Amino acid sequence: MAEVISLMDIDDKEENHSLKKSVNKGKNVIAAGDTPHPKATPWVEKYRPQSLADVAAHRDIVDTIDRLTSENKLPHLLLYGPPGTGKTSTILALARKLYGSQMHNMVLELNASDDRGIDVVRQQIQDFASTQSFSFGAKSCVKLVLLDEADAMTKDAQFALRRVIEKYTKNTRFSLICNHVNKIIPALQSRCTRFRFAPLEDIHVRERIKIVIEAEGLDVPESGLAALVRLSNGDMRKALNILQSTHMASQQITEEAVYLCTGNPLPKDIEQISYWLLNESFSVGFRQISDMKTRNGLALLDIVREVTMFVFKIKMPSNVRVQLINDLADIEYRLTFGCNDKLQLGALIATFTRARSALVAAAK
Incomplete structure (x- = not known):
């Protein structure tokens, strides 16, 4: 279940100012309108959920975030849990719902494993957050800072980020994503609404893999599908990567082909x-x-x-x-x-x- 710590109302004032174009780093983002070459696109991106309704699991969390967004009460978010459980996909789907075609202007995405120091907080993040919010018609929209792998940030950078969050709450929301919540300082945790993404259940992994299998026209017997689900260990990204790599090595994705491709013992x-x-x-x-x-x-x-x-x-x-x-x-x-x-x-x-x-x- 979702663990709600605090809620912060969104500033409703209409403000029209120019925005700096967001910098996208870390996980690749394919937004509406992008048309990458289909053969060159990794399946984890090609089949990434485009809306909150498409997210494979954690419906209680997704529905809560969707409701808060609809009620104009989106808080700062801290999503944590193992890799491949839908944390980044949920936030990107939320961003598409909020901003549509203006997503690249309204979202600053950084990967804290690359940009982990205090200079990034003081320069890129603060510069982006300090510009005023953008207005869509009669409705004002806050901007979104998406900080992936936030548990890789240095302690100094986290303390600096705490101050930036406090200062720019009126026009910016911050979404922190991490695997280990214990590496996030308490001062940051207390300023965010926390949601834990547990490993996906086998049924959810199986259902999403079946969609990809049908879309790609793959030959996957039941034993091969069971092997994919088992080796993924609740990690959807891992399941899709194994499926794609096995398909590149073998026409039929059998149990033996899956195990040989991953190097796991049969x-x-x-x-x-x-x-x-x-x-x-x-x-x-x-x-x-x-x-x-x-x-x-x-x-x-x-x-x-x-x-x-x-x-x-x-x-x-x-x-x-x-x-x-x-x-x-x-x-x-x-x-x-x-x-x-x-x-x-x-x-x-x-x-x-x-x-x-x-x-x-x-x-x-």
């Missing part, structure tokens, strides 16, 4: 690896997993992650399962920091050897 390979881990000796298991890893070009980190998911399907005492998952999490953590693969493969096999001993003891 489910049958994980079942085989899990069997070796649970039944073979240390030396045999080490040799067989190493051979499969080399032959199929698999990353040990991906193997550990998939084996962890497989553990949930195995019947075992809860205490053994919890300990096994904790040990696997430790191995995954070490692998993310570049620890030696051979050492961590040995740790993986040793972890299952201990779990196997615990299972035998529990059965007696």
Whole structure:
């Protein structure tokens, strides 16, 4: 559900002044009227929602933002959550609703991972916010500053932005987008209405992928569609990127084609690896997993992650399962920091050897 912290009324005074053209950085924006070459357009942009009604999920959040806009009570926004969950798409759809063909004049889009210092706040953002709002007929419209990946901003830049937000509230609204809300200073959080975008449910990813499949005329069997949904992990951007890259490599987007394109181990390979881990000796298991890893070009980190998911399907005492998952999490953590693969493969096999001993003891 949406977490509403504060609301700020929009200034209704009519003001007509020239505006500086907005600078678009970060995620590519394809607005109404743009006609990029269809073959050159990434599908994540080609099929980006053009209106709030087209946003795939999070209807409670989208409807709340839509209602606040209709009531002329749009607050400063802070949208946070994992990548590919619709944060940027929601704000861009909102901007299209507010400004239409004037969107490029009324929106300043910056990517804070590139423009993260205090100079950007003092120059680009303040210069844009300090100009007066634009009027459409008899209705005054505030401008919009879209700051993507705001959690990459330095602390000094965030404190400076806090002051800019306070100073230019009458004619500008600020929308901050980030993955980790804990990296946004409390002073900024308290000035925004916060909305959390959770990972998308499988049904929403599946429905949107089906639309793209039909529009592109792709050959995707049910097993291939299931693989796309599973590997996306609730990330719509990731799902569309996998779909497009697999299509470029294979005419038919089968389950095997999807896994080969992404480099993830096939489910049958994980079942085989899990069997070796649970039944073979240390030396045999080490040799067989190493051979499969080399032959199929698999990353040990991906193997550990998939084996962890497989553990949930195995019947075992809860205490053994919890300990096994904790040990696997430790191995995954070490692998993310570049620890030696051979050492961590040995740790993986040793972890299952201990779990196997615990299972035998529990059965007696």
